[in-house]
Structures are given as structure tokens and as C-alpha cells.
Amino acid sequence: MRYRRFGKTNLNLSVFSLGTMRYLASEENARQTVYQAVLQGVNHLETARGYGKSEQYLGAAIKAGLPKTRSQLYITSKIAPIDADSMQRSIDESLAHLGLDYIDCLALHGINTWEHLKLIQQPGCMQAVQQAVVDGRVRHVGFSTHAPLEIILAAINTDLFEFVNLHYYYFFQHNAAAIALAAQKDMGVFIISPADKGGLLYTPPQKLQALCQPFSPLELNYRFLLSNPRITTLSMGAANVTELTAPLSVSDRTAALTPQEIAVLQRLERNQKDTLGSDRCSQCYECLPCPETINIPEVLRLRNLAVACDMTEYSKYRYGMFENAGHWFPGMKANRCTECGDCLPRCPEQLNIPTLLQDTHNRLSGREGRRLWD
Template structure:
């Protein structure tokens, strides 16, 4: 296991962190998962107030005894923005009680996803509640998690209120690269959310993608893409059980720069996408926005890019099914809401036939509706 400095917090975190949203089959399953992660070198355990019994189960695992002492572990929980300072104080205390701790190494404001969230957390009363928790030692470091569009993430980083950020960024989703750069410039810790699942359902890749990534697995290649970037501190492993720790932790010492062979495979992936999609390939420039019908056109067409180029249709259905079902965590209407108004067409530098591509994406990916695991 390698360890990296978590920005200005100066905490040394393992390059893989245990995310605890999915280990909820039972308290015993959670205990075994946490124990095995810590035994193999993980020293950062991350939970959230909104993850069902996750805080309670993590607290029980810590109480039962782990291979590291409390001072050797770094615990993060996340609490959603709230309108009331007293409520924030109460939420912090409740989380500490469930975890059985007298302090949190890190507290993340959970889901700064909209401009309204960003305005809220900058209100004096709100920050006073959080800063009081820092002053009295209940919280040591403050950060935020986000599923927001890039411009909101950049604005949140630029408030200079935070020491770290949890965000989405993967080989197959590089739109937030500017946020990675800005966070590094401001010496913030960078925590990557769900690289295996949200990064492409890479535990169960389609055969075409597996073949294109040889001699590596798609999951290994994505991990290496992230671990080779020194601006990134740690990657979440949202293991449902101890068995799911095996693959990521087997490469937890692979933080060196990308090898020529790895770079060649990534170049092959890019070439395949260009050749397969041809003139229908969306470059993800975002010039088509805003859409009058609130369709997240770049994200819809990103999912189409991946489905057509790499047969990542199941991943596309998984993410596409969250439109209209996950609120601000995954905003946007489905592509069949397009009225063919044509507003986007003159803005597209590639001159894509966007309405036709939206309808094609809906036909390919509109399967079962999905919701976030936790509200």
C-alpha cells in the first residue's frame, strides 16, 4: 500500500480508501470488510450520514477492534447541507455518537451540487456551526463532496473554505480535469468517488472492452490512470464485502507513471472511439448547453459514445436510467424530451445532428429506471 499527503490537511492517506455505502448486508459483513481493508493497509474509512446504517456499522467495527489504533486511522463522514446551524451541530454530534468517536478526522459537506447549495454553505450562520465543531475539536478538517457540473465545482473550490474535495473523475469521464488541477493548485486533497462503478461498471466489462484493454483489465487500467496522477490522493473502494477488496488492493503499490504499454492501450481506446463513431462522436465540449428542455446533452452523448465504441451498453443503461430519478445528484431530463427546437445545433462546433443522436441514445439506453441507493 502506498500513502499520499491529503493536501493541506497533511494527513497521509492510503491510496485506496474504504467507502462504506455498500457493505450493509449485515453488521458482521461490515465488520469483516472493514477489518480486512485495514489489515491490508487501508487507513482511510469513509461513510456518510445518509448511507443507511453505515455509520452505525462502522462504529461497531471500530469498537470490535481493528489492526490499527484509532490514531492510525482517518475517519471521514459526510453531512448534507442544512438550512439551520443548530441542525448541523446536532447532525455532527449524532454522527459522532453512531461512530463511537469523540472526533472526526474529516467532515465533508455532502453534495454541493447546485448553485443554491453553494450559496447556502457560504452563509455566516452555516459556516459558524461547522467552524465551531473545528474549534472545539469535534472536526479536524473540512471538505466537500460533489456531483455538480464543473463550473460549480470550480466555484466551490475557489471559496477557499475547504481542505479537500470528493469528486468524479475517471479514464472514461475526464470532464472534471480542470477541478483536479485547481484543487492541486490550492493544495487540496483529492478523493475520487466510485472509480469502479460510476467509472464504467468496470467489475463486469463487456467483452469488446476487455479485448481492447489487453493485456490489462479495464478496471486495472482505470486504477492506473488515476494512481499515476500525483495530484490525486486516494480512490474510493466501495466494497460490498471483503472479497471485493482483492482486485484494487492488489495494485495499491502501482503509483508510478504510466508505462509505454499502458499509454499505447489508452491511445488504442481513443482511436477505436474515433474510428467507430466517426462524425457522430461527441467531443464533450459542452457548447450545446443550456438545453431549453434541461437535457444534459453532453452526458447523454458521452454514454452513447461509450455504448457504440466499446459496447458499454449496460453501463449506459445504468447511468441513463438515473436521469429524472436522482434529483440534483444526477440532473437532467431524458433524451426523448427533445422537441427538436434546434437551439443546440448552431452552437455545436462539430455540427452534430444532436436531436437525432439524442433519440438514438434513448432507443439504445432507456431501460429500467434507477434511483440512487440513498436519498
């Protein structure tokens, strides 16, 4: 296991963190998963008030005894931005669930809209958080986000936070500017869900497997992230002990990408260009805003992956979240397009966006999705 400084917190975190959203089959399963992760070098455990019984289960695992002492472990919990009294109460409830007298890191959970950003800049929520820092219940403060890039950049620029949890993967690099800004401000960077949201890479389609040879798609994505020194740690949301194996097998491979790895990534890029041809969306985001609030770049990103890499199951999974996950995954489905044409002159590639949107809906519509804790 390798360790990296978590920005200005000065905590030295393992490059893989155990996210505890999915280990809830039972308290015993949670205990075994946490124990094995810590035994294999993980020193950062992450939970949230909104993850069912996650805090209680993590607290029980800590109480049962782990291979590291409390001072060798770093615990993060996340609480949605709320009023001052509710925030004070929630912090105390989290500590009680965890059986701890302090948590190392508190993330404001889901700074996803301009309204959320406005809320944390008003008296109340942040005053309560800062009071918890003063009295020692919380040691470091950051935020987690599923927001559009411009909101993430604005949140970083408030200078209220020491770290950020965000989405960024090989197949979704739009948030690179947020990582660069966070690094400039010496903030820790925690990558959310690289295996799942990063492409359902633990069950890759055959074509993607072939394109990534001699590596697995999951291994290649982990290496893409671990090779970036601006990134501190990656979440591994293991549901059980078995799911620790794949990420921890690369936990010591943090050096720059090898020539062979670079060649495979270039192969993936060529494949997209060759397969999609003039229908490839390059993710410039110039088409936004859409009058029907369709997240055009994300819809067309999912089409890119489904067509070029046979990542249809992943693309259906994510597409099904539109209109079902609120501010966690905003945007209307592609069939809401009225063919108004507003986006067409803004597209530098002159894509026939309305046609591509309808094609994407035809390919990917089906089951509706929900966030795990909705």
C-alpha cells in the same frame, strides 16, 4: 499500499480508501470488510449520515478492534448542508454512531447546485462546522460533489475547504480542471466510485476487455488515476471482503503510466474515433444550456461508450438515473428534445444533436434508476 499527502490537511492517506456505502449486508459483514481493508494497509474509512446504518456499522467495527490504532486511522463522514442547529446536532449524532470523540474529516455532502453553494456561504451551516473544528469534534473540512464543473470550481474558489470528493475517471475526464484547481490550492482530492460510476468496470463487456488487453478495464482505470500525483485517494466501495482484492492488487502501482499502458489508452481513443466517426461527441459542452434541460454531453457520452465499447449496461444504468435522482444526477431524458435547434450552431463538430439524442434514448431507455439511499 502507497500513501499520499491529503493536501493542506497534511494527513497521509492510503491511495485506496474504504467507502462504506455498500457493506451493509450485516454488521458482521461490515466488521470483516473493515478489518481486512485495514489489515491490508487502508487507513482512510469513509461514511456518511445518509448511508443507512453505515456509521453505526463502522462504529461497531472500530469498537470491536482493528489492526491499527485510532491515531493511525482517518475517519471521514459526510453531512448534507443544513442550518446551524441541525448541523451541530448531525455532527454529534455522527460521533455517537461512530463511538468517537472526533472525526478527522467532515465533508459537506452534495454541493451540487448554486443554491447549495449559496447556503454554505451564508451565516449558519459553515459557522456550525467551524465551531466543531474549534472545539475539536472535527479536524478538517471539505466537500463532496456531483455538480457541473462550473459549480465545483466555484466551491473550490470559496477557499472554505481543505479537500474535495468528486467524479473523475478515464471514461469521464471533464472534471480535470477541478482537480488542477484543487491541486493549485493544495486541496486533497478523493475520487468517488471509480469502479462503478467509472463504467461498471468490475463486469466489463467482452469488447472492452479485448480493447484493454493485456490489462483488465478496472486495472487500467485504477492505473490512470493512481498515476496522477494530484489525486490523493480512490474510493473502493467494497460490499464484502472479496471485493477488496482487485483494487488492493494495484495499491502499490502509483508510478507514471508505462509505455504499454499508454498504448492501450491510445487504442481506446482510436477505437472511439473509428467506431463513432462523425457521430462522436468530443465532450466540449458547447451545446449547453439546453432549453429542455437535457444534459446533452452526458447523454452523448453514454452513447459514445455504448456504441464504441459495448458498454450498454453501464450506459443504461446511468441513463436511467435521469429524471430520477434529483440534483445528484440532473437532466431530462433525451426524448424531451423538441428539435428547437438551439444547440446546433454551437456544436463545433456540427453533430445532428436531435437525431443523436433520439438514437440514444432508443438504445438506452428502459429501467428507471435510483440512488442507493433514495
